[in-house]
Amino acid sequence: MFTNKSSIPFEKKIISLILLCSTIILHSCGQTSNYNNINNSTNMDTTNSKASNPYYSHEDTSKINISNDEWKKVLPPDVYEVARLKGTERAFSGKLWDFTGKGTYYCAACGNPLFRSDAKFASSCGWPSFFEQMSDNSVVYQRDNTYGMQRTEALCGRCGGHLGHLFDDGPKPTGKRYCMNSVALDFTPYSVNAEAQGNNIDTITLGGGCYWCVEAVYENLMGVLNVESGFSGGKTINPTYEDVCSGSTLHAEVVQITFDNSITSIDEILKVFFTVHDPTQLNRQGADVGTQYRSVIFYRNDEQKSAATSIVKQLNDEKVYKQAIVTQVNKFTTFYRASDEHQHYYQNNKFQGYCRMVIQPKLEKFEKVFKKRLKKF
Numbered sequence: 001m002f003t004n005k006s007s008i009p010f011e012k013k014i015i016s017l018i019l020l021c022s023t024i025i026l027h028s029c030g031q032t033s034n035y036n037n038i039n040n041s042t043n044m045d046t047t048n049s050k051a052s053n054p055y056y057s058h059e060d061t062s063k064i065n066i067s068n069d070e071w072k073k074v075l076p077p078d079v080y081e082v083a084r085l086k087g088t089e090r091a092f093s094g095k096l097w098d099f100t101g102k103g104t105y106y107c108a109a110c111g112n113p114l115f116r117s118d119a120k121f122a123s124s125c126g127w128p129s130f131f132e133q134m135s136d137n138s139v140v141y142q143r144d145n146t147y148g149m150q151r152t153e154a155l156c157g158r159c160g161g162h163l164g165h166l167f168d169d170g171p172k173p174t175g176k177r178y179c180m181n182s183v184a185l186d187f188t189p190y191s192v193n194a195e196a197q198g199n200n201i202d203t204i205t206l207g208g209g210c211y212w213c214v215e216a217v218y219e220n221l222m223g224v225l226n227v228e229s230g231f232s233g234g235k236t237i238n239p240t241y242e243d244v245c246s247g248s249t250l251h252a253e254v255v256q257i258t259f260d261n262s263i264t265s266i267d268e269i270l271k272v273f274f275t276v277h278d279p280t281q282l283n284r285q286g287a288d289v290g291t292q293y294r295s296v297i298f299y300r301n302d303e304q305k306s307a308a309t310s311i312v313k314q315l316n317d318e319k320v321y322k323q324a325i326v327t328q329v330n331k332f333t334t335f336y337r338a339s340d341e342h343q344h345y346y347q348n349n350k351f352q353g354y355c356r357m358v359i360q361p362k363l364e365k366f367e368k369v370f371k372k373r374l375k376k377f
């Protein structure tokens with residue numbers, strides 16, 4: 001095992017503390033409250049209003065260009081006020097500013113996917129804040145010189161509805177703060193998404209050596225909604241990192257990836273997997289040695305099993321590697337999440353030795369091969 005990886009370095013804890021502090025410092029938002037009387041019946045339950053809005057869709061990506069008169073007929077008054085008249089709700093008055101549910105945030109006017117919940121952070125400005133938009137076209141911008149300020153207005157990429165403003169005082173990794181109106185957003189939990197979208201949301205669990213490395217890669221891939229590091233495939237219940245490192249639990253270090261099939265696919269997820277680790281090394285990845293570092297795919301359904309066996313066969317047939325692939329394809333049983341200090345490890349410890357020497361080269365390879373598929377920060 002790589003010795004530097006056996007303990008979480010002190011610098012990691014310092015960096016985490018700084019990040020935490022940055023979220024509780026009051027930001028000077030710069031949002032104006034020009035429509036302070038907006039009734040914030042914010043969109044946690046918008047079933048009725050969406051049903052009467054023929055332009056609302058999570059799947060249709062075509063641009064909408066209709067008059068405000070038409071919008072006024074189909075939108076609730078508070079949504080119309082913000083989306084079409086560029087209103088701003090009072091700080092701390094919306095239902096989403098401190099909301100922490102896991103799911104997707106859509107445009108309340110048209111249903112366009114805007115943000116993932118894992119890009120939301122606890123800004124104290126009183127409006128829901130995100131550090132990253134969901135895709136290139138989710139949010140678009142224009143200069144806003146109103147109220148004697150020079151700001152960047154953020155608008156829905158599909159319907160052009162006003163969402164809020166974009167600032168450069170956000171947290172890592174982007175430094176951006178999308179300061180949004182709750183009223184302009186419509187939140188849907190992942191579980192509901194999967195039902196409503198015909199199971200577009202899927203999850204797979206992959207072991208490709210050190211989970212810090214694999215996690216860092218997938219966090220940069222478009223369509224990936226959430227990545228968690230943990231352990232699968234062993235016998236011990238609720239194993240600790242130290243238990244797994246001993247090799248006695250038979251668990252593999254894995255990442256559990258939740259992804260949106262309408263943006264990425266199981267095939268792309270697996271192509272990335274076979275690009276960023278060496279599937280011919282038995283029970284090791286470089287200096288990380290032991291069964292916990294084995295190459296393994298834990299499938300949850302027939303589609304994943306078929307995709308996994310197919311790509312292994314194809315890579316072997318085409319002799320992409322000098323030696324045969326040893327990757328195991330096993331049915332998923334249980335995932336045990338690793339402790340918080342192992343999550344988002346690369347993002348929080350970029351200058352640590354293991355991150356620079358082992359993770360950074362893998363990330364660079366991924367970014368080169370999948371250049372057009374990277375999330376935009």
Ligand code: FE
Pocket residue numbers: 107108109110111112156157158159160161
């Ligand atoms: Fe929209």
